[in-house]
Amino acid sequence: MNEGKNAFRLIAIKKKITPILPTLEEMLSEEEKLQYAREHYSVIATNSDEEIEDVVRFYRQRGDASENRIKELKNGFNLKYLPTLDFTANAFYFQISVLDYNLFVLFLFLSNYYEINLENCT
Secondary structure (H helix, E strand, O other): OOOOOOOEEEEEEEEEEEEHHHHHHHHOOHHHHHHHOOEEEEEEOOOOOHHHHHHHHHHHHHHHHHHHHOOOOOOOOOOOOOOOOOOOOOHHHHHHHHHHHHHHHHHHHHHHHOOOOOOOOO
């Protein structure tokens, strides 16, 4: 990876994941949790010379804070294409869609907080 005009380095991250609901996690012993634990690996390719911790923090923040939200807006709230060629109309459509997304996230948060089942609500 040091050869060529575009050299980069790979940062491998190993994480233990236990796919258990949080309410069940309190009831299980450490042995039972380890029985269900799996290792998850991810790799970051970067040309940055910063410390490993700083690079990992940057990429995690980038993925969680912006790219995943943009993907949710595009796919879940029909923002792949804007409806008109008029800038003002598209800006208004985009703002309404973002407001819709924020309300959706708020309702999800409240439903989890108050343990409300939203499947039967329309």
